[in-house]
Amino acid sequence: MPETSVIITNWNGKEWLPTCLAALTQQTYRDFEIIFVDDGSTDGSAAWVAEHHPQVRLIEQNPHVGFAAANNIGIKAARGKYIVTLNNDTQPDENFLQALVAGVIAPDVGMVAAQMRLWDASQLLDSAGITVDWAGFGWNRGFGQPVAAWETPQEVFGPCAGAALYRREMLDEIGLFDEDFYAYYEDVDLAWRARRGGWR
Numbered sequence: 001m002p003e004t005s006v007i008i009t010n011w012n013g014k015e016w017l018p019t020c021l022a023a024l025t026q027q028t029y030r031d032f033e034i035i036f037v038d039d040g041s042t043d044g045s046a047a048w049v050a051e052h053h054p055q056v057r058l059i060e061q062n063p064h065v066g067f068a069a070a071n072n073i074g075i076k077a078a079r080g081k082y083i084v085t086l087n088n089d090t091q092p093d094e095n096f097l098q099a100l101v102a103g104v105i106a107p108d109v110g111m112v113a114a115q116m117r118l119w120d121a122s123q124l125l126d127s128a129g130i131t132v133d134w135a136g137f138g139w140n141r142g143f144g145q146p147v148a149a150w151e152t153p154q155e156v157f158g159p160c161a162g163a164a165l166y167r168r169e170m171l172d173e174i175g176l177f178d179e180d181f182y183a184y185y186e187d188v189d190l191a192w193r194a195r196r197g198g199w200r
Contacts, residue, residue, distance in 0.1 A: 020086070027096065039070040066179070100112050125144065127163075158190070167199075174197045
């Protein structure tokens, strides 16, 4: 069994797939499987993956169900003890998976956040994990700020599900993404439930 399962959900994102999947084949960490959940695409994404990346476990979901539900489908099919969710419009660094797994530094660490950079301005951050304000709303830490200012690993409230690691043991305890969110803030909700359950 692979130690880690990488789940990519896709809805008509064929243009992004060559870059994302090619980057995953170059990972320094090798003990992983890729589960590709095609969520009702009409652009030939599933056929392209089947032809060009036959090692990927392909799940074709119809009708379209949204980001949260599609990830849950992938999680239920996954075999790894670590679950990595990854957006299709990403180009993970070659050390991406190695760094995420290394972030599981204690038994109560159930989530690890990746540093996500803006596609068109890679020196700037999209997210360095989730933070919550006084009202409980979730925000991307460091959005639009220089990458260099956010390179020290530290504890955060939770990860953005666009590039995150979740411990399966934690998900088994607290549940998967709440599908009522469809897309956006499903990761904030999961982080709240994890924190309430004593996970870091």
